[in-house]
Amino acid sequence: MNEINWDGLFSDQAKNMIPSPIRELLPYTKKPGVISFAGGNPDPLIFPVAEFAAASVVLGRRGMEVLQYGATEGYEPLKTFISNWMAPRMGRVTGLDEMLITTGSQQGMDLLCATLINPGDAIVVEDPTYPGAIHTMRNRGARFITIPCDSEGMMVDLLPAKLKAAHDDGISVKFIYTIVNFQNPSGAVLSARRRKKLLEIASEFGILIFEDDPYGHLRFEGEDEPSIFSMDTSARVVYACSFSKILAPGVRVAWIAGDPRIIRKMVLVKQGVDMCTSVVAQALVTQYCEEGHLDGFLPKIIKHYSKKCEGMAEAFMKHLPPDVEYKAPKGGFFFWLRVPGIDTKELFLKAVERGVAFVNGPAFFANGGGGDCLRTCFTFASQSDLDEGAARLALAIKDMRSK
Numbered sequence: 001m002n003e004i005n006w007d008g009l010f011s012d013q014a015k016n017m018i019p020s021p022i023r024e025l026l027p028y029t030k031k032p033g034v035i036s037f038a039g040g041n042p043d044p045l046i047f048p049v050a051e052f053a054a055a056s057v058v059l060g061r062r063g064m065e066v067l068q069y070g071a072t073e074g075y076e077p078l079k080t081f082i083s084n085w086m087a088p089r090m091g092r093v094t095g096l097d098e099m100l101i102t103t104g105s106q107q108g109m110d111l112l113c114a115t116l117i118n119p120g121d122a123i124v125v126e127d128p129t130y131p132g133a134i135h136t137m138r139n140r141g142a143r144f145i146t147i148p149c150d151s152e153g154m155m156v157d158l159l160p161a162k163l164k165a166a167h168d169d170g171i172s173v174k175f176i177y178t179i180v181n182f183q184n185p186s187g188a189v190l191s192a193r194r195r196k197k198l199l200e201i202a203s204e205f206g207i208l209i210f211e212d213d214p215y216g217h218l219r220f221e222g223e224d225e226p227s228i229f230s231m232d233t234s235a236r237v238v239y240a241c242s243f244s245k246i247l248a249p250g251v252r253v254a255w256i257a258g259d260p261r262i263i264r265k266m267v268l269v270k271q272g273v274d275m276c277t278s279v280v281a282q283a284l285v286t287q288y289c290e291e292g293h294l295d296g297f298l299p300k301i302i303k304h305y306s307k308k309c310e311g312m313a314e315a316f317m318k319h320l321p322p323d324v325e326y327k328a329p330k331g332g333f334f335f336w337l338r339v340p341g342i343d344t345k346e347l348f349l350k351a352v353e354r355g356v357a358f359v360n361g362p363a364f365f366a367n368g369g370g371g372d373c374l375r376t377c378f379t380f381a382s383q384s385d386l387d388e389g390a391a392r393l394a395l396a397i398k399d400m401r402s403k
């Protein structure tokens with residue numbers, strides 16, 4: 001019998017896949033005694049377990065419908081709820097043909113890439129950006145044009161020159177990916193001026209904008225900026241949001257909104273991927289939302305996470321050396337730190353020895369960089385672990401500097 005030649009069998013895509021840097025860190029973060037500031041996990045202690053369990057009445061009431069295969073486009077009562085609930089953010093009630101329910105925003109991202117990206121096409125991403133997006137986009141054969149971020153988010157003024165250079169090189173740029181609110185990982189909010197400018201630039205170059213907004217509802221202070229979707233009059237913005245951070249990631253229910261023509265194409269891709277997002281999960285989420293629990297839960301998690309964010313800020317202030325740069329975010333899940341002169345991949349190993357974990361900077365840079373940066377998540381650790389974790393991180397930095 002011949003040996004299986006796996007390399008000969010794997011597709012080019014499979015051969016070129018690289019593991020998700022955050023998922024690869026999981027075994028380290030699960031070591032006994034390690035305080036994890038790594039994954040972007042909500043705090044399970046605040047999950048609305050009782051209210052969600054009560055939503056299961058829908059299985060008795062509508063069991064014959066929700067235990068059946070559902071429409072690829074999504075469960076209509078949920079789409080109706082979302083389009084009304086989101087109207088203030090979207091600037092209007094979006095039509096049902098402008099929305100697709102997805103199995104997490106991660107799937108929305110993949111469907112969008114499958115719809116738009118041929119191998120070698122480019123996507124503009126923020127530097128740093130969400131590693132899950134880099135992963136999906138790379139799997140679909142995209143190359144990256146990176147634009148740095150500052151405290152106002154993507155530095156959009158740098159964009160036209162890069163887009164022009166790509167055009168001159170014959171590279172087809174399909175869309176700009178931006179995490180507009182409490183960006184993962186930088187925590188920045190894209191300013192209103194830059195949102196407007198981004199739209200103008202996208203229009204000038206004839207490309208789309210993918211506005212990813214899983215953290216927008218988690219604002220601790222200040223006023224919301226208008227979504228780019230709400231400013232757009234030319235159907236060039238595709239907007240994604242998810243129940244993962246505002247309810248629970250285990251439901252794997254999210255949505256993506258945009259022009260009916262692009263939604264239709266994504267529906268066709270999804271038909272071949274999972275046919276539909278779990279109808280049971282969608283019906284439970286709908287029942288929970290229609291009972292008014294989502295509106296009740298949001299202020300509760302905002303208060304909870306805002307306190308944790310303060311706890312991490314205080315702990316960093318107390319323990320970290322003064323040259324470590326960071327800024328407390330006004331919402332979301334993350335702190336983004338720069339530790340001058342330190343390779344954070346090496347620091348990670350020292351930190352795990354000391355009993356604390358984070359995600360190192362390079363994971364967030366599509367074309368390399370970020371060697372002295374790292375991300376910490378404040379939602380998961382208890383208040384006392386926030387303090388202890390910061391103290392351990394400070395010791396690990398000290399270990400590195402005294403090498």
Ligand SMILES: Cc1ncc(COP(=O)(O)O)c(C=O)c1O
Pocket residue numbers: 040103104105106107130132179184212214241242243244249253254
């Ligand atoms: C910016 C961003 N987009 C999308 C996702 C994926 O979320 P979901 O759980 O809805 O797939 C995440 C998850 O952390 C994220 O941070």
